[in-house]
Amino acid sequence: MKKIFFALALILFAKFNAQGWKTDEQYIQKFATYAVEEMEKYKIPASITLAQGLLETGGGQSRLAQQGNNHFGIKCKEDWNGKTMTHTDDAPNECFRVYDDPRDSYEDHSKFLAYRPYYVNLFKLDMMDYKAWAHGLKKAGYATNPRYAYILIDKIEKNKLYEFDKTNSREVLYAVLKMYPDLKNDRIFMARLDQSGSSGNPVTVKVPYEQTSYAKQQKNVEKIVSKAETLQSILIKSHPNGGKKFVIVPEDIDLAAISKKFQITETTLMKWNELDGTQLKRNDILFLEHKSSTGNVATYKAQVGESMHDIAQKFGIKLKKLYSKNRMDYGQQPTSGQLIYLQSKKPKK
The missing domain is CATH 3.10.350.10 (LysM domain)
Structure with a gap:
């Protein structure tokens, strides 16, 4: 009976989501992944992309978002050969782009900024400076509202979207969980996180959800968040001996997590560091390239x-x-x- 109820809940949840997200928080939880993926590909701050999405769609409620998967209000223009829909914006019945999936809208938004000469100066800005990007968009003519930059900045700061500028696509779901800890009680989100293949070798709950105690679920979530925070704290350093890249392990952790974070195979890391096991200890030094044949001191x-x-x-x-x-x-x-x-x-x- 519980399984039937859970299946029905999933169907209702999917139907509800198809109708749009009722709050900014739900929008962020759903689309932060897309914004971070686009940041990695096109060097546009995830905070800016999310803030624009929130503003343009009213938190996912706009007609363009719900019927056309258009999250950034991008009009047809002369170079668009895809599906279209009419919508009254600055003028009646204007032509807007329609996408098969919101992800396509996010990528098209990135290309819209990256490939148009009006926005070239944006990419000279510090990617962590969301305020400069907000003012840069307004200056480049992205919107006519004279307060557009300040509205974006307010969205970013109110929702702490700048946190997503510091993460990556392998760890973004952990960042979402840290920002909204109540999600640890959300079956669907936790399943999504568990299936994401994200960095940090997340703990997989093998038993059916109904048979898992709340205490065990909470313990698993705490492990996931703790491991994600550990990985995010690891910074690449340059060694005095030839500037070789290395990291200092902040906590006991498995080599697999480091391997995924830096996209270097475990075998290669073991070879470069002459390791005979995969368990790393706190304060271990781990090189991310070949070491030298001689020291920098006698x-x-x-x-x-x-x-x-x-x-x-x-x-x-x-x-x-x-x-x-x-x-x-x-x-x-x-x-x-x-x-x-x-x-x-x-x-x-």
């Missing part, structure tokens, strides 16, 4: 408990080269205070 005194691998990671030097320079057998570990050679070979006795 020698180093080993600290208590340090392994040769620890030293190799600390100085960005290949482990085999480090063993060779110090005339040590592979697998042998240094003693506290031992002088480790990083550039030239240890002198023979």
